[in-house]
Amino acid sequence: MKILKAIYIVIAITGLLTGLFFSSSISAQDISGTWHGKLTVPTGSLTIVFHINQTEQGAYVATLDSPDQGANGIKTQSTSFKDSIVTIQIPSIHASYKGKLSSNHTITGTFTQGMPIPLNLEKGEAGRPKRPQEPQPPFPYKSEEVTVRNEQDGINLAGTLTLPEKGNKFPAVVMVTGSGAQNRDEEIMGHKPFLVIADYLTRNGIAVLRCDDRGTAASQGNHATATNKDFATDTEAAINYLRSRKEINAKKIGIIGHSAGGIIAFIVAAKDPSIAFVVSLAGAGVRGDSLMLKQVEMISKSQGMPDALWQGTKPSIRNRYAILQQTDKTTDELQKELYADVTKTMSPEQLKDLNTIQQISAQISSMTSPWYLHFMRYDPAKAMKKVKCPVLALNGEKDIQVDAAMNLTAIQQRISENGNKNVTVKAYPNLNHLFQTCEKGTLAEYGQLEETISPEVLKDITDWIKKQ
Numbered sequence: 001m002k003i004l005k006a007i008y009i010v011i012a013i014t015g016l017l018t019g020l021f022f023s024s025s026i027s028a029q030d031i032s033g034t035w036h037g038k039l040t041v042p043t044g045s046l047t048i049v050f051h052i053n054q055t056e057q058g059a060y061v062a063t064l065d066s067p068d069q070g071a072n073g074i075k076t077q078s079t080s081f082k083d084s085i086v087t088i089q090i091p092s093i094h095a096s097y098k099g100k101l102s103s104n105h106t107i108t109g110t111f112t113q114g115m116p117i118p119l120n121l122e123k124g125e126a127g128r129p130k131r132p133q134e135p136q137p138p139f140p141y142k143s144e145e146v147t148v149r150n151e152q153d154g155i156n157l158a159g160t161l162t163l164p165e166k167g168n169k170f171p172a173v174v175m176v177t178g179s180g181a182q183n184r185d186e187e188i189m190g191h192k193p194f195l196v197i198a199d200y201l202t203r204n205g206i207a208v209l210r211c212d213d214r215g216t217a218a219s220q221g222n223h224a225t226a227t228n229k230d231f232a233t234d235t236e237a238a239i240n241y242l243r244s245r246k247e248i249n250a251k252k253i254g255i256i257g258h259s260a261g262g263i264i265a266f267i268v269a270a271k272d273p274s275i276a277f278v279v280s281l282a283g284a285g286v287r288g289d290s291l292m293l294k295q296v297e298m299i300s301k302s303q304g305m306p307d308a309l310w311q312g313t314k315p316s317i318r319n320r321y322a323i324l325q326q327t328d329k330t331t332d333e334l335q336k337e338l339y340a341d342v343t344k345t346m347s348p349e350q351l352k353d354l355n356t357i358q359q360i361s362a363q364i365s366s367m368t369s370p371w372y373l374h375f376m377r378y379d380p381a382k383a384m385k386k387v388k389c390p391v392l393a394l395n396g397e398k399d400i401q402v403d404a405a406m407n408l409t410a411i412q413q414r415i416s417e418n419g420n421k422n423v424t425v426k427a428y429p430n431l432n433h434l435f436q437t438c439e440k441g442t443l444a445e446y447g448q449l450e451e452t453i454s455p456e457v458l459k460d461i462t463d464w465i466k467k468q
Contacts, residue, residue: 030054031081031101036126039111039119041444047126048111048119050088052079062088067126068189068447094358114359129190133452135199141165148211150221150237157234158218159211160184162202163247171252171276171465172207174238176231178259179371181216181223186258189447193434197256200458206465207248209238227374228260232267239268239275252276254389254465257283259402259433262393263380270386277468279461280393282402282433285384285410288376289321291402298400302442316341324367324376331368338364384414390422391415392464394457396431398441424464428454 032054039046049065060079065072077089086107088097099109099121111119141164148157164170175194177186185192198208214221214234221234235255243250254277257265262283269275284291296317300310323337342360343351350356366372393411395404408425415423432441435457436449 031060031086033123034125035107035121035123037107037119037121039117041117045444045448047447048121049126050121064090067129068444091358094355094362096355112355114356129447130450131190131192131452132450133196134192135195139199139202141202146209146241148209148234148238148241150214150234152233152237153214153221153230155214155220157211157214157220157237158184159209159238160198161207161209161242161245162198163207164202164205167205168247169249170205170207170247171254171468172209172242172248173201173254173256173279173465174235174242175208175210176235176255176257176261176264177213178261179375182213183217184210184212186210188434191434191446191452193258193453196452197458197461201462201465204462204466206462207242209242211238225370227371228264228267228378229374232264232271235264235268236272239272250274252468254278254468256281256461259283260375263375263378263383266380266383266387269389270383273388275389277390277392277465278387279465280391280411281435281457282395282399283393283407283411284380284402285393285407285414287379287381289325291407292376293318293321294403294406295401298403299443302400302440316345320367321376324373327377331373334368334373335364338367381410381414384411385418387415388418388420390468391420391424392461393423393425394435394460395425395427396433396435396438396441397427397429398431398438399433400441400443401433426460428457431457 032052034049034051036047036049039048046066046068049067050062051065052060052062054060060081062076062079064074064076066074074090075092077091080087084101086097086099086101086109090096093113095111095113097109097111097119099107099119101107105123107121109119109121110116141162144161144163146159146161148159150157175198177194184194186194194210198210201208211234212219213223214226214231215223239253242248242253251274254275255265255268256279257263258281262280265278265280265283269278293314297310297314301307320338320341323334323341326334329337339360342364391411393408395402395408397404404427408427412423412425428435430437431454432438432445434446435453436446436451437454438445438449
């Protein structure tokens with residue numbers, strides 16, 4: 001998910017964290033420059049880009065990009081080049097790279113992150129993936145940089161408000177990103193889905209406000225300590241900002257939330273009866289631990305795990321999720337209990353592997369972060385039972401992060417139980433978590449596909465909002 005937009009695989013569970021690393025160059029003892037290559041992983045391939053510079057003292061420094069994962073500027077700890085061998089250490093992702101510079105200006109090497117994977121590099125920039133749906137100026141509408149004040153937490157959120165060129169008192173939406181630190185375009189793997197959605201809606205007479213997540217890009221605040229409850233206050237601040245604008249019809253402001261953003265949309269709509277509508281895009285309808293158990297199953301099987309092996313693994317994963325439900329334990333206590341559970345079946349050789357232990361420790365730290373603990377323990381049903389406004393819930397049937405059948409059924413049932421019959425759900429046969437037309441729905445496909453979001457989904461969202 002990031003639920004998504006955060007894409008993560010539980011290492012202690014699935015065994016592999018997609019990684020990245022650095023590169024080296026040839027010629028006269030100088031490997032400075034940009035290098036790129038393809039890292040083959042179980043779900044496909046990842047483009048890896050290394051930017052290497054030489055200091056005045058002659059030492060090398062490097063940063064790493066993984067454009068397919070939307071990760072840029074990852075710092076490395078050390079970069080050395082001796083006897084045609086390039087060696088780079090990247091402790092932040094528990095990885096390393098070692099390669100040999102050839103006379104044809106290529107580097108043949110191995111990227112290691114838990115397991116060694118061949119990674120050969122060539123000099124130059126990687127080709128920018130085609131994104132034909134990404135809107136380009138000039139735009140037939142107004143676009144304004146705005147500042148949204150969250151008075152409750154004392155932070156400013158930076159955003160973009162797009163307004164139709166003609167008319168006034170427009171219906172409007174606040175867009176809410178999924179999990180992980182996201183910018184206002186919800187940029188992921190070279191795609192900008194929120195930019196595409198905002199462009200389409202505004203061209204069709206609907207104003208759109210989208211903001212960088214707190215602590216991300218140009219927004220203030222601390223993202224690392226925030227939970228969905230905190231992000232809900234950011235969304236409330238964005239709604240209040242729209243209500244202050246004379247161009248907006250204050251009675252026709254709704255929320256579009258993607259993935260974990262769908263949970264946040266329901267939290268806000270449950271508290272504020274004046275919210276005009278909610279659009280849930282691959283939003284969760286079940287408690288976090290149930291959603292994640294299904295997510296890990298689907299991701300594992302997409303990587304080739306046989307069902308028999310999954311059935312044998314499932315009880316241990318369920319047990320780890322049960323550990324996270326213990327609200328009477330401190331974070332340190334939870335981490336120790338998880339570490340003991342994960343390592344009890346590991347061999348002495350595995351326990352001696354520093355890289356493996358570092359990966360496990362990093363994943364456990366992530367699983368006990370404020371956001372993750374809140375998410376795993378939170379049941380969206382609490383909010384859904386109070387949502388009275390019209391709801392449109394959409395999912396792709398090939399979504400392996402938020403299972404369509406499980407979550408659409410839960411959303412419809414839980415909201416309908418409170419007497420709200422204006423609930424529309426739709427599953428699209430060939431769409432993934434980002435609503436791209438796909439073949440397999442795997443995580444690696446996100447960056448490989450040129451389509452950012454299905455035109456059918458864009459039309460469905462727009463037509464539905466106009467009817468409300």
